[in-house]
Amino acid sequence: MIGKKKIAARVIVSLLGVAIVGASILLFLNQVAETPDGLPQYDQMLGYRTGQIANLPIPQNAEIIEEISVAAKRAVYQIVGMSPEDNPDNAYLQAVRESGWQLQETLAAHCYIFVKDSEQVQITILSDQLQIELITDSIQSFLETMSLDEKLGQLLLVGFVGTEVTSELQTLLQELQVGGVILFGRNIVSAEQLQTLTQAITTLAPKLTPFISIDEEGGRVSRLPNDVQASPSAATIASSGNPQFAYETAYELGLKLRALGVTMNHAPVLDIFSNPANTVIGDRAFGSDAQVVSEFGVATMQGLMAAKVIPTVKHFPGHGDTATDSHFGLPIVTKELAELENFELVPFQAAINAKSEVVMVSHILLEQIDTDVPATLSKTIITDMLRTKLGFTGIVMTDDMQMGAITEYFSVAQASVQSIQAGTDVLLIGNDVTIIQEVHQALKTAVAESQISEARIDESVYRILHLKQKYNLLEFADGK
Numbered sequence: 001m002i003g004k005k006k007i008a009a010r011v012i013v014s015l016l017g018v019a020i021v022g023a024s025i026l027l028f029l030n031q032v033a034e035t036p037d038g039l040p041q042y043d044q045m046l047g048y049r050t051g052q053i054a055n056l057p058i059p060q061n062a063e064i065i066e067e068i069s070v071a072a073k074r075a076v077y078q079i080v081g082m083s084p085e086d087n088p089d090n091a092y093l094q095a096v097r098e099s100g101w102q103l104q105e106t107l108a109a110h111c112y113i114f115v116k117d118s119e120q121v122q123i124t125i126l127s128d129q130l131q132i133e134l135i136t137d138s139i140q141s142f143l144e145t146m147s148l149d150e151k152l153g154q155l156l157l158v159g160f161v162g163t164e165v166t167s168e169l170q171t172l173l174q175e176l177q178v179g180g181v182i183l184f185g186r187n188i189v190s191a192e193q194l195q196t197l198t199q200a201i202t203t204l205a206p207k208l209t210p211f212i213s214i215d216e217e218g219g220r221v222s223r224l225p226n227d228v229q230a231s232p233s234a235a236t237i238a239s240s241g242n243p244q245f246a247y248e249t250a251y252e253l254g255l256k257l258r259a260l261g262v263t264m265n266h267a268p269v270l271d272i273f274s275n276p277a278n279t280v281i282g283d284r285a286f287g288s289d290a291q292v293v294s295e296f297g298v299a300t301m302q303g304l305m306a307a308k309v310i311p312t313v314k315h316f317p318g319h320g321d322t323a324t325d326s327h328f329g330l331p332i333v334t335k336e337l338a339e340l341e342n343f344e345l346v347p348f349q350a351a352i353n354a355k356s357e358v359v360m361v362s363h364i365l366l367e368q369i370d371t372d373v374p375a376t377l378s379k380t381i382i383t384d385m386l387r388t389k390l391g392f393t394g395i396v397m398t399d400d401m402q403m404g405a406i407t408e409y410f411s412v413a414q415a416s417v418q419s420i421q422a423g424t425d426v427l428l429i430g431n432d433v434t435i436i437q438e439v440h441q442a443l444k445t446a447v448a449e450s451q452i453s454e455a456r457i458d459e460s461v462y463r464i465l466h467l468k469q470k471y472n473l474l475e476f477a478d479g480k
Contacts, residue, residue, distance in 0.1 A: 250300040319364060333366050361399065
């Protein structure tokens with residue numbers, strides 16, 4: 001399994017001895033440990049030993065193992081003199097702190113992450129022993145084994161035609177190794193058919209399981225088959241006045257999606273419906289009040305996450321005050337930054353504060369922010385505004401790059417390169433394997449010509465793999 005944290009070596013410090021264990025490493029306990037100052041009586045009683053390797057190499061970072069195990073031994077000496085009502089964890093943790101390690105995170109009861117310089121350890125305190133595990137970043141290690149073609153494939157989330165596996169779908173999954181797919185109504189007939197299709201998509205991917213995504217906002221934007229009950233629209237949910245209802249509705253939807261094999265939902269809509277002439281948003285929004293949209297949007301996002309479906313909040317930086325449908329033309333927003341911060345950006349900031357994982361950027365021209373290109377191609381909006389100013393660290397995804405707001409002014413390949421340069425992680429391309437291949441090649445050429453550095457590609461792929469690992473989407477591919 002590719003995981004964020006991988007055990008490089010483990011130390012078990014028990015009340016009766018110390019052993020360092022790892023892959024085919026044997027330790028002989030044949031050297032008496034130094035007695036901690038002030039507690040000589042416990043050395044003989046406990047019979048502590050330190051480990052020495054015989055005829056085998058010392059494992060990497062063994063000095064860290066020894067450093068912490070020595071600290072742990074000091075803690076055990078302290079615990080021996082404790083009364084039963086005292087908490088042994090405190091003595092262990094204090095001893096590790098005294099050796100220069102800082103507590104970074106409490107994972108669960110008796111389980112802690114400590115950090116020192118660039119090293120991390122996970123310490124688990126059991127009733128009779130202390131487990132110390134060196135942590136390495138296995139996502140980074142795996143990333144370093146990927147070819148450039150494989151990395152570029154992960155940046156693509158694509159659509160296809162058909163309700164079953166076709167040669168087009170095989171090309172996307174096996175040759176381009178795309179990072180995800182999006183399902184439209186044209187791909188879905190029934191619940192049984194959808195389950196079969198999503199299982200086939202997962203099986204066809206040779207190395208990394210793709211995101212399987214859908215636009216299931218509820219109401220008039222629903223891709224679910226007729227034999228699966230859809231959710232009400234955002235406006236209907238908000239009319240309840242109860243954000244808990246939004247959470248529960250999203251959670252139930254998430255369970256349905258996950259059962260059908262769908263792992264990502266392009267919802268909720270965080271646009272504020274503030275322009276009556278706006279026909280593209282309407283009841284897809286939770287309302288015309290920034291606070292209402294924030295509360296119901298975040299509740300919906302959290303409900304999906306609780307059901308283990310990845311939510312995509314959209315359409316940053318806000319599509320609610322536009323009169324043009326970006327499917328057909330380029331919407332223009334004339335507001336200045338201060339106005340956006342006080343209105344359109346409020347729900348997105350709330351979602352980011354609530355740990356949103358994917359933000360979809362729309363093809364909107366913010367005339368007062370970047371006069372040259374739509375938000376999806378703008379470094380000023382994606383990197384400076386979304387990442388730096390709002391503090392978003394997750395995946396930035398484009399709206400469909402084949403929408404009229406893009407294709408009236410750019411080729412899809414040209415716009416895709418510019419979008420990655422601006423800070424996008426995932427390019428959504430809804431159709432046409434030929435265009436998708438052109439985008440892949442354009443990105444590869446851009447790297448070869450130093451228009452995009454491979455390090456920049458790696459940043460995005462790392463975020464993608466990290467999110468897949470979080471939602472257990474890497475395990476499937478590992479077993480192939």
